[in-house]
Structure formats: structure tokens, C-alpha cells
Amino acid sequence: MKYLCLAYGDEQKYAAMSKAEIEEMGVKCKSHDEEMRQGGHLALIASLAPTRSTTTLRPLNGKTVLFDGPYAETKEQVGGFFILEARDLNEAIQAASKHPAARVGEKMGCALEIRPIEFYEVTEAIQA
Amino acid sequence: MEKSDSASVLAKVDEVYRLESRRVLATLIRLLGDFDLAEEAVHDAFRAAVEQWPKEGLPGNPRAWLVSAGRFKAIDGIRRRARFDESAADLARHWEGLATGDEETPASPSSPGGEPQGLEDDRLRLIFTCCHPALAPEARIALTLREVCGLTTEAIARAFLTEPSTLAQRIVRAKAKIREARIPYEVPAPDQRPERLEAVLRVLYLAFNEGYSPSSGAEVARADLSGEAIRLGRLLVELLPDPEAKGLLALMLLHESRREARASDQGELILLEEQDRSRWNRGLIREGSSLVEEALLSRRFGPYTLQAAISAVHAEAETAEATDWAQIAGLYDVLWRADPSPIVELNRAVAVAMRDGAEAGLSLLDDLMARGLLADYYLLHSARADLLRRLDRKVEAAEAYRLALQSARQEPERRFLEKRLSQLEWKNPGET
Numbered sequence: 001m002k003y004l005c006l007a008y009g010d011e012q013k014y015a016a017m018s019k020a021e022i023e024e025m026g027v028k029c030k031s032h033d034e035e036m037r038q039g040g041h042l043a044l045i046a047s048l049a050p051t052r053s054t055t056t057l058r059p060l061n062g063k064t065v066l067f068d069g070p071y072a073e074t075k076e077q078v079g080g081f082f083i084l085e086a087r088d089l090n091e092a093i094q095a096a097s098k099h100p101a102a103r104v105g106e107k108m109g110c111a112l113e114i115r116p117i118e119f120y121e122v123t124e125a126i127q128a
Numbered sequence: 129m130e131k132s133d134s135a136s137v138l139a140k141v142d143e144v145y146r147l148e149s150r151r152v153l154a155t156l157i158r159l160l161g162d163f164d165l166a167e168e169a170v171h172d173a174f175r176a177a178v179e180q181w182p183k184e185g186l187p188g189n190p191r192a193w194l195v196s197a198g199r200f201k202a203i204d205g206i207r208r209r210a211r212f213d214e215s216a217a218d219l220a221r222h223w224e225g226l227a228t229g230d231e232e233t234p235a236s237p238s239s240p241g242g243e244p245q246g247l248e249d250d251r252l253r254l255i256f257t258c259c260h261p262a263l264a265p266e267a268r269i270a271l272t273l274r275e276v277c278g279l280t281t282e283a284i285a286r287a288f289l290t291e292p293s294t295l296a297q298r299i300v301r302a303k304a305k306i307r308e309a310r311i312p313y314e315v316p317a318p319d320q321r322p323e324r325l326e327a328v329l330r331v332l333y334l335a336f337n338e339g340y341s342p343s344s345g346a347e348v349a350r351a352d353l354s355g356e357a358i359r360l361g362r363l364l365v366e367l368l369p370d371p372e373a374k375g376l377l378a379l380m381l382l383h384e385s386r387r388e389a390r391a392s393d394q395g396e397l398i399l400l401e402e403q404d405r406s407r408w409n410r411g412l413i414r415e416g417s418s419l420v421e422e423a424l425l426s427r428r429f430g431p432y433t434l435q436a437a438i439s440a441v442h443a444e445a446e447t448a449e450a451t452d453w454a455q456i457a458g459l460y461d462v463l464w465r466a467d468p469s470p471i472v473e474l475n476r477a478v479a480v481a482m483r484d485g486a487e488a489g490l491s492l493l494d495d496l497m498a499r500g501l502l503a504d505y506y507l508l509h510s511a512r513a514d515l516l517r518r519l520d521r522k523v524e525a526a527e528a529y530r531l532a533l534q535s536a537r538q539e540p541e542r543r544f545l546e547k548r549l550s551q552l553e554w555k556n557p558g559e560t
Contacts, residue, residue: 088310089309090314116310
């Protein structure tokens, strides 16, 4: 089964961090990232641009209307995602718990959400 | 089989249902991979037993018979539905594979050696799945009481003072999450077991407490929930003899031993020190105390065992005055280091007051207050009130009882506090 994992964080808190703190975090993240890559469950991984560059499309009176900003106006926003292949939720939790958002980044309000994927298709038209 | 025996066979079916239906369910969930299908299959299996056992006689192994009957009925049902529903056809093919392929699984009822292997594991699987930390805490309790204990949705709703429809919804949602997120039906691997066991123990503890001192309402306690939690605790200790599981079972038994003595015939709450100790259940105390000893000897115990040890010290005292407060205060020190919560601090302060005098306990409680902890917890205020009363500081004591009344939610607790307050106020003018 495939699971979509969404890594959350608080952009404001991140912006308030000092350069030294960010560097320190970067060092910690690297080993966790590497551990996850080695884990053999990762199908795809991506990190996202800040939400200020986000556009949301909503249906309104039969038309598609564009909104500036993310779907949910909350403090914690998705900052990255990855897709895991795992036998079951326990295996997915184990694999996902290696991601930095589940281990470090408490200061940035980090969190990791695991969503089972019901339908998954990789098209051949575009190569990664 | 003689016809005259059919009544006794039916009585036997009832007994088997009481003793085995949850085990049969636990195994069928594994074989069928779905809670709802398995529940339906359990009903079908017992329906078949009621029809066939009086005619054919009791099977040698009723549980194995029920498991295969349930599995057969479920697969048959899927096949029949597949004829009408294309989407069920895939499922049917899936179960055809299961129906023929599972004879080699370790839990096959036909495995040699008398007691079928792995069936006990099915009950553990069921417990760990119902208490999975990915489920909402309130859903874990509801699901465990429903699936593992076999309580009806109505009974659970009554115990938690919830609408049956709300509770049913909670259970439906939890089952959907198990299915959709694919929460595995397994006993966690040894490296994950301590953490997962903690979640299981938490469910038992909350269920017991809800039965022993419900969070609101008029009765002092609802015995059936506590009884179920104890039954489950015994089962857990039997299947997985972990020291903390023993500690929790001991704690529940020791509390349960005082049930008769902790409320008057009018439903008034009676404090430990005022209880008629001849009404304590000695059998439960003996069982609890020996479990505490076992757990302590393992040296791998935790907070539940320590709380049970404290409860055992109380249980050993012939009278309230004979209580070994030095030992209790010492155990609270250890507990506070293992589990530094404000509640433990509060209880420790009370023990210190009994060992070193009211003044010493009061200063610990004032320290808690100063840090703004437990401000809404009636027991902090009533403990302070009690110590102030003993120190003859009546005005402050009355003030503390009033604070306690503001946060007490249960009727018997409120009546107790009101009584204490009126005694103070009544005495107050005459004595000053």
C-alpha cells in the first residue's frame, strides 16, 4: 500500500530562527533524511516553496476562481511531502518516523501526517 | 444424540457463547481480514450451532467448529453477493484464495497438539489493534469494550453517558480507519511492544476508572466497566506476563477490594480512613498484593506497579491509624521520580502530611497552588481544606472547601464537601 506523508511546519517560526539555528537544524536533518532514503520504502520525495507562492483554485458559481494563498489558512502548512510503499500502517509509521519533521523541528511547529493513498498512477509522459 | 438432551445442548451453546464468542471473533477477524465481516460470521456460526448441535451432538472442539463454520458462512455469503455485484467478485476471488490457502498458517484450528496454536495470539492481536495509537483515544476504549469484551454499544454509551448513536459512530469510524489506513492485525514486534503495551494499559486503566469513579453523574461507581477492565487485565497478564500489566491488574484489584466499603447505603462517598475495613474483599487484596510482589521483584516495573504497591500498603493496615505512612511517602517519592505529574505530587503531599504533620503537607500543596497547577481539580482544594481544618485555620479551610465545590462534578463528592463545609460553618461561630 502507498502512503502520502505530508511534512508540516510553521513558516513564521522558521523565519524567526537565527542563521546558526537553521544551520544546526540542517545538520540534524541530513542524517535523518539519509536514514529514510536508505530505508527502502521511499517512492518519491519533494519539498515545497513557501506558501506565499501558493495559488488555490475553487469552484464558485460554476466558474473556477483563483485565490492567493493555501487552501487552509492555518499557521502550520505543508512544506514537503513524500510517498512511501509499506505493507501496512505500522511499517509506514516506522519509515515515516525517520523523517526530520517527525524527529527534529519541534521549534518550527513541525508535524508529519500520514494519509493512505487509494489510487496511485505514475504516467509515462513525463520522466522525473 | 437423545432428544431430551437438546435443552442441555442449547444451554451449552449459551455457555460457549459467553466463554468463546470473543475468541472466535478474534480468529475470524484474522482469517477474513475485516471486523464487520467477522462479526457477521460469528453470528452465523452460533446460529448454525443452535441448529446443528442438538441434532449432531457437541463437537469435540466447539471453538474450532465455530471458527470454520463462521469462515465458511462468510465466504459463502461473499460468493453469493458476487453474483449480483461485480465489485464483490474481486473480493470473492481473494477469499477463495484464503479459504484454501490458510491451512498452513500457524493459527489453523487443525494444527496438531491439542490446543490450536496461535489462537491465543488472536486475542492479543485484537487487543493491540483496538488500542492502536493511530486511533482516537476515546475510540480505543469504545472499540476495546465492544470487540474484546463484547459489551453492546448501548451498554458502553450508558457507561460513558454518551448517546448510543455517538458511540456507534465512533466505533464505525475506528473500524473504517483500521481498514482504510491498513492498521495491521498483529501483536507488535518486541522492540515496539513496551510503547504499544502502554497504550493498551491506558485503555484498561481508563475503563476501570470510568467504572470506579465515573467522570460525572449521580452514582458513586458503575461496577460493570470495572469488572470488564479487570477481566481484560487478567487476560492480558495470562497472555503477556509483563510486570506493568501485572502492576495494573494489581492496582485494579486492590481498588476493587474496597468497592463495598467506599459508599454508604445512601450512596455517600466514604473516605479511605473512615471505611469499615471488615468490608474490604480479602480475596482480591491477597491476589493484588501477590501480583504487586511479582511485579516489584522483576525490577522492570513502572508507575502502575508503584501505585499498586501504595494501595497494597493501605490494604495491609488493620486500621487507618496503623497505616505505614513512612512507607507510603517513600513509595510516592519513587513514583514521583518515575512519573512526575501534579497528581502524584498532590498525593505525595497528603502522605507527607500524615508522616510529618499537617504543616509539612500544607506547604507542599501551597507550592503546587503557587505554580498554578491543578487549579480546577477539586481534590487539591479538598486536601488543602482538610489540612487547614486539622490546623484549626477554619476560615481558610472553609474558603478551600468552597473552591473544591466549584470544581467537583460528581454528586456524592459534592454532598461530601457540602457536609464538611457546613460542619465548619456550624462550629465556627460558637468556637471563636
